[in-house]
Amino acid sequence: MKRTDTPINPGDVFRKHGRYESVWVVKDHLHLFGYPPHVHITPINDPARSLAYANAALSDPSLFVRVDT
Numbered sequence: 001m002k003r004t005d006t007p008i009n010p011g012d013v014f015r016k017h018g019r020y021e022s023v024w025v026v027k028d029h030l031h032l033f034g035y036p037p038h039v040h041i042t043p044i045n046d047p048a049r050s051l052a053y054a055n056a057a058l059s060d061p062s063l064f065v066r067v068d069t
Contacts, residue, residue, distance in 0.1 A: 006066070008039055008055050013067040023067065026058075
């Protein structure tokens with residue numbers, strides 16, 4: 001997994017690659033004892049749905065691309 005050193009903060013927007021591309025917004029940092037940094041993200045068009053992703057996954061350009069807002 002290739003990583004970038006750009007910090008990930010609430011309000012950052014990412015486009016997920018895959019069969020069906022989707023756009024996600026970072027809602028909050030998730031602190032899990034003993035695990036690398038994670039964040040809660042939600043689809044931009046469905047804020048009631050929330051997932052946790054590692055910051056490393058969001059920083060991997062083969063999985064996500066940061067969207068400039």
